[in-house]
Amino acid sequence: MKNAFIRAFRTPDLRAKILFTLGLLAIYRLGVFVPTPGFDYTNVTACATAALSGGAGVLGMVNMFSGGALLQLSVFSLGVMPYITASIIIQLLRVVIPRFEALHKEGQSGTAKLTQYTRYLTIGLAVLQSTTIITLVRSGQFFPNCDPAALVPDQSILTLLLMVLTMTVGTVLIMWMGELITERGVGNGMSLLIFTSIAASFPSALGQIFQLQGWITFALVILVALVVMIGVIFVEQSQRRVPVQYAKRMVGRRMYGGTSTYIPIKVNQAGVIPVIFATSILTVPQLISQFGDPSAGWVQWINNHLVQGQSFSWFYTLIYLALIVFFAFFYTSITFNAEEIADNMKKYGGFIPGVRAGKPTERYLQYVINRIQTPGALYLGIIALIPMLALVFLGTSQNFPLGGASILIIIGVGLDTVKQIDAKLQQHHYEGILR
Numbered sequence: 136m137k138n139a140f141i142r143a144f145r146t147p148d149l150r151a152k153i154l155f156t157l158g159l160l161a162i163y164r165l166g167v168f169v170p171t172p173g174f175d176y177t178n179v180t181a182c183a184t185a186a187l188s189g190g191a192g193v194l195g196m197v198n199m200f201s202g203g204a205l206l207q208l209s210v211f212s213l214g215v216m217p218y219i220t221a222s223i224i225i226q227l228l229r230v231v232i233p234r235f236e237a238l239h240k241e242g243q244s245g246t247a248k249l250t251q252y253t254r255y256l257t258i259g260l261a262v263l264q265s266t267t268i269i270t271l272v273r274s275g276q277f278f279p280n281c282d283p284a285a286l287v288p289d290q291s292i293l294t295l296l297l298m299v300l301t302m303t304v305g306t307v308l309i310m311w312m313g314e315l316i317t318e319r320g321v322g323n324g325m326s327l328l329i330f331t332s333i334a335a336s337f338p339s340a341l342g343q344i345f346q347l348q349g350w351i352t353f354a355l356v357i358l359v360a361l362v363v364m365i366g367v368i369f370v371e372q373s374q375r376r377v378p379v380q381y382a383k384r385m386v387g388r389r390m391y392g393g394t395s396t397y398i399p400i401k402v403n404q405a406g407v408i409p410v411i412f413a414t415s416i417l418t419v420p421q422l423i424s425q426f427g428d429p430s431a432g433w434v435q436w437i438n439n440h441l442v443q444g445q446s447f448s449w450f451y452t453l454i455y456l457a458l459i460v461f462f463a464f465f466y467t468s469i470t471f472n473a474e475e476i477a478d479n480m481k482k483y484g485g486f487i488p489g490v491r492a493g494k495p496t497e498r499y500l501q502y503v504i505n506r507i508q509t510p511g512a513l514y515l516g517i518i519a520l521i522p523m524l525a526l527v528f529l530g531t532s533q534n535f536p537l538g539g540a541s542i543l544i545i546i547g548v549g550l551d552t553v554k555q556i557d558a559k560l561q562q563h564h565y566e567g568i569l570r
Contacts, residue, residue, distance in 0.1 A: 156320035
């Protein structure tokens with residue numbers, strides 16, 4: 136593998152792509168530490184340190200995806216979350232709005248139109264989220280133990296509008312850099328930006344575990360992380376291959392078809408999306424409880440059962456697991472359209488051996504995906520529960536870095552990027568990275 140990377144840097148066009156990607160990632164990390172005009176940077180830094188020591192609560196996952204920029208209230212505070220949310224919304228709207236589904240089937244032109252809608256929605260979500268964050272900071276709910284007046288000394292309308300504009304432009308700049316990486320660099324741009332944000336938080340999190348728990352716990356965490364990574368890589372690479380044969384057919388004077396291929400069905404077909412959905416749903420009760428009286432019974436019940444705190448809760452864990460399993464099946468049913476696949480196979484003369492074309496093929500594919508998705512959803516739930524299990528057995532904080540969405544994204548993006556570099560090496564008749 137080392138020699139393959141050396142050969143990659145010796146290839147002029149591939150070296151240019153890799154250096155271009157690394158340069159944009161460095162600019163992205165630099166923007167994380169540029170403060171938004173209007174905030175007192177010294178007080179924000181002190182409050183962010185206190186919030187991280189307390190687990191960051193509902194803002195923990197968003198802060199992870201932004202590489203720590205959210206709690207620092209930098210120009211890149213929103214990170215890639217508005218774009219991810221907009222992409223998911225547009226994808227889900229294909230089921231509801233026939234126009235979106237028609238655009239999806241039009242090919243490249245329709246995909247370009249959907250991408251344009253995603254950009255517009257990203258800007259709208261960025262304005263909404265930046266306004267919400269600034270409002271929470273001014274009201275004292277973003278950093279509960281800090282003085283809001285010290286965080287935002289000048290609260291004039293022009294200053295607030297400048298802050299919203301800065302955060303929104305930062306999101307647009309991130310979206311632009313991600314698309315540039317996808318077009319001119321190596322790998323998927325948005326995925327690599329998330330990869331960089333999550334990987335940047337690992338050293339500090341592991342260092343905190345070493346300082347608070349000692350070297351024995353630290354070594355145990357590293358060992359568990361290696362075992363989990365090997366298991367995740369094995370499962371992420373696993374797939375069920377449904378064989379497909381195409382009958383021979385004459386088109387003019389040429390013979391087409393007569394080939395054999397397969398439909399790859401991954402064990403974890405939904406990826407990390409169910410974990411994000413489940414986490415987002417469980418943050419809603421906590422947000423609602425912040426508007427109630429802390430001494431009220433329903434607020435205390437939510438804080439004890441529906442909030443992931445410093446103590447382990449069986450109720451929260453079971454609800455979290457159930458939501459992940461549900462969204463795994465729900466999202467897979469949207470992204471893997473058995474009816475569309477069966478119709479395309481019938482249209483081009485393809486069939487599964489032993490299964491009739493049309494409705495029987497659709498039922499067979501649905502049966503296979505349901506059987507594969509059952510262990511896949513349970514696997515996804517177990518990976519997401521690793522931080523909670525670490526809280527029980529290792530006594531570490533709830534911001535355990537090597538579990539849940541973080542490790543799934545790190546491994547998934549890493550494998551995808553390595554495969555793309557390998558494919559580009561193969562184009563130059565070199566031996567690839569993967570052997």
